[in-house]
Amino acid sequence: MLQMNIYEEFAHWLDDILENNDMPEETKAFCFNLYEESEEDHIYAVQLVAACEFDPDDKEGEWACEEVWSCEENIFTVDTSDEDDTGREHAQELIKEMAEEYISNGRYKDILSGGRGAAIGFVDGDLEII
Numbered sequence: 001m002l003q004m005n006i007y008e009e010f011a012h013w014l015d016d017i018l019e020n021n022d023m024p025e026e027t028k029a030f031c032f033n034l035y036e037e038s039e040e041d042h043i044y045a046v047q048l049v050a051a052c053e054f055d056p057d058d059k060e061g062e063w064a065c066e067e068v069w070s071c072e073e074n075i076f077t078v079d080t081s082d083e084d085d086t087g088r089e090h091a092q093e094l095i096k097e098m099a100e101e102y103i104s105n106g107r108y109k110d111i112l113s114g115g116r117g118a119a120i121g122f123v124d125g126d127l128e129i130i
Contacts, residue, residue, distance in 0.1 A: 011106055029064070030049065030050055031064040031118065032121075035075075043077055046078070054115065058127075064119060078094065096128065100130050
């Protein structure tokens with residue numbers, strides 16, 4: 001179940017990075033890149049990128065490497081140490097739920113839903129289309 005307090009922080013982060021950023025015309029899709037900041041502390045980071053390619057059948061996400069925009073070092077961090085499950089899969093599911101909620105109801109949802117698709121995944125793993 002989506003935790004509203006962390007979602008509000010996530011939505012605020014996306015609002016801030018999307019508010020004054022005109023996406024390049026060649027943007028076809030978005031990817032929420034996930035990073036493991038600290039495995040032992042259960043801290044995960046999220047970076048948003050826009051890509052000029054999109055292939056929903058490419059689970060390895062080569063298309064997401066065709067970046068045309070990135071939030072760069074403006075990342076969102078999630079601490080899952082208070083959760084029952086603190087693993088990567090749980091972190092990805094939690095962040096995926098927040099991304100889906102934002103794409104459906106966020107202030108700048110039109111930007112993220114304006115492409116052909118969006119995905120989420122750890123940079124060293126497979127992508128999941130959202």
